[in-house]
Amino acid sequence: MKPIPIPKIIIFMDGGLIQDICSDVPIAVKVLDADVEGSEDVISLESWGDESGGRMYRHRADYFINQWEIGAKQVQANIVNFYWMQIEQWKED
Secondary structure: OOOOOOOOEEEEEEOOEEEEEEEOOOEEEEEEEOOOOOOOOEEEEEEEEEEOOEEEEEEEEEEEEEEEEEOHHHOOHHHHHHHHHHHHHHHHO
């Protein structure tokens, strides 16, 4: 069985806000933003925790959901690899 490659994803942020997401493969991302002040599209989700190997729902929390989908036509492997290589080089220095 051929191993599944790990996707490389670059998230661009400015001032705590996600400005863009790039990936080298198609992906779907949902960002849960707990800063809902002033947001109209807020969803209340159950919080998930893991205790003793079982799922335990503790409480509900409100989130603004920001959805990103990168299909095959939007894959930007050249941009991702450009930044990825610089970050990996920085880690080695």
